[in-house]
Amino acid sequence: MRVIIKKIERVLDDYFKVDKATLQYELFNGEMSEELIRLNFIRGHSVALLLYNMDTNSVILTQQFRYPVYAIDAKKAWLWEIIAGSIDYGETGIQTLQRETFEEAGFRIRNPEFVNEFFVSPGGTSEKISLYYAEVTDQDRIGPGGGVTSEGENLKIEEVPLERAFRMVDTGEICDAKSIIALLWLKNRLREIRTDQVK
Numbered sequence: 001m002r003v004i005i006k007k008i009e010r011v012l013d014d015y016f017k018v019d020k021a022t023l024q025y026e027l028f029n030g031e032m033s034e035e036l037i038r039l040n041f042i043r044g045h046s047v048a049l050l051l052y053n054m055d056t057n058s059v060i061l062t063q064q065f066r067y068p069v070y071a072i073d074a075k076k077a078w079l080w081e082i083i084a085g086s087i088d089y090g091e092t093g094i095q096t097l098q099r100e101t102f103e104e105a106g107f108r109i110r111n112p113e114f115v116n117e118f119f120v121s122p123g124g125t126s127e128k129i130s131l132y133y134a135e136v137t138d139q140d141r142i143g144p145g146g147g148v149t150s151e152g153e154n155l156k157i158e159e160v161p162l163e164r165a166f167r168m169v170d171t172g173e174i175c176d177a178k179s180i181i182a183l184l185w186l187k188n189r190l191r192e193i194r195t196d197q198v199k
Helices: 069-072 094-107 164-172 178-196
Strands: 001-012 017-025 036-042 046-053 058-063 078-081 083-087 111-119 128-136 154-159
Touching: 046 094, 046 178, 058 094, 058 164, 058 178, 078 178, 083 094, 094 128, 111 178, 128 154, 154 164, 164 178
Parallel strands: 046 128
Antiparallel strands: 001 017, 017 036, 046 058, 046 083, 058 078, 058 154, 111 128
């Protein structure tokens, strides 16, 4: 289907960027839309990792302050999340995963499994998250984690038993989209494994 871009202007050029596009797109009836203005919040692409410790039957979650959440719901501002980070220039997604996992949680990972990729909020931002899963043991913890202090990071790391993590999704204690997606994926995967074992 057709898209006609009339003009693109950069209206914010900072750590994050925002473009304003004047455009038309083809409607489902074959006609072209009226001329519209759409904003695109550009923050690059990210990776996220659901980290499972086989020794403790737990997932490794982080908790950190998120100002945009604070601005609308101060009670939830210290958000529970899986490991995640933006892909730096010159890095592959896997390299970012390895770096972020060490910085945030202190673990080394090998052979992370690709789960899926999704757009965070496609009506406003071009950011895409690639989601992975990795299993570790206690021996894979080689650093303290906690984030990079010079970047203003201050993360609490907690190994959360699997059933508790699933309940945290059910009760809304975990309200971060990528973390909900990852934990529901794992819950479904475990259900399928158990079903196969019964057969």
